[in-house]
Amino acid sequence: MKTFVLTAVVLLVTLLGPASAGGGDDKDIYPRWSVVGAWSVTHPYWTDVLTFFDNGTFSATDETNSGRWTLTAQSGTPLLVLRWDRWGTESLMMVEQKHFRGQVSPGSFMDMRRGEAAGAQ
Known part of the structure; x- marks a missing residue:
């Protein structure tokens, strides 16, 4: 069970980024392209x-x-x-x-x- 939970957390952090794992700020760390x-x-x-x-x-x-x-x-x-x-x-x-x-x-x-x-x- 512990392996499954750890794997799920690693997958979540990989997909959504470290800020979504909690404890970090909500600032977008991935560069985005913009027309601005x-x-x-x-x-x-x-x-x-x-x-x-x-x-x-x-x-x-x-x-x-x-x-x-x-x-x-x-x-x-x-x-x-x-x-x-x-x-x-x-x-x-x-x-x-x-x-x-x-x-x-x-x-x-x-x-x-x-x-x-x-x-x-």
Whole structure:
């Protein structure tokens, strides 16, 4: 019986992390990817930096263009949906971890890049 309980605790700690075993703080020790932060955007009609906030909002550099964002998935691929306050809705699929791309119109695309990848357009 003792072996079973010890094995169950080890398995629980392995799956959920050490903080869930009790006695530790509840801080997430595993790194998580997030869309939050600054992204360089190239659109067929404009270029700017969009900043995404953890409260589900985003804004452009001039702060006059803003909206709400949602990160979901389509066929297992992350999909970022931008709901602009003054414009329509645009959707961008993740190409790689630091790059999203969405079709604005036939043959026209919006690219969003983060970090060093932002200059490599």
